[in-house]
Amino acid sequence: MSYQVNGHTIEHDEEGYITNLSDWSIELANEIARTENIEMTDEHWEVVNFLRQYYEEYQIAPAVRVLIKAIKKSMGPEKGNNKYMYELFPYGPAKQACKIAGLPKPTGCV
Known part of the structure; x- marks a missing residue:
């Protein structure tokens, strides 16, 4: 299972989470959002960027x-x-x- 972005194939698990975190890009984020039926706005990016900083600092994806x-x-x-x-x-x-x-996938998410 994979996403196609700019001629690159990016692998993901059965739920759509990418398997190699260093494959992430803004283009990939937009592709994942499209598959989730989300139109990315500044507000969405604010949360996404916050999460990426949070993960960098704590090495964990926070539960809701x-x-x-x-x-x-x-x-x-x-x-x-x-x-x-x-x-x-x-x-x-x-x-x-x-x-x-x-x-x-965040810890504690079913």
């Missing part, structure tokens, strides 16, 4: 509660809440956003 708490602390309560995050990523902010960010 941890993610929302961290976003609330970083970007304020108007963005750090379930309603806002589910509007951006309807199939689960942590799972969907981590997939688009090229990160592993």
Whole structure:
């Protein structure tokens, strides 16, 4: 299973998470988002970039509660809440956003 981006084949697991984190690119993020039926906006990118920085710092993809708490602390309560995050990523902010960010599946996600 793979994504096709700019003539490159990027492998992913059965759920769509890329297998090699260094394969991630903005083009790949847009392709993954397309397969998830998400039209990437500045708000989506804000969360994706936040997740990538979080992962770089802690070497872990946060579960949804941890993610929302961290976003609330970083970007304020108007963005750090379930309603806002589910509007951006309807199939689960942590799972969907981590997939688009090229990160592993968050711990604790079924």
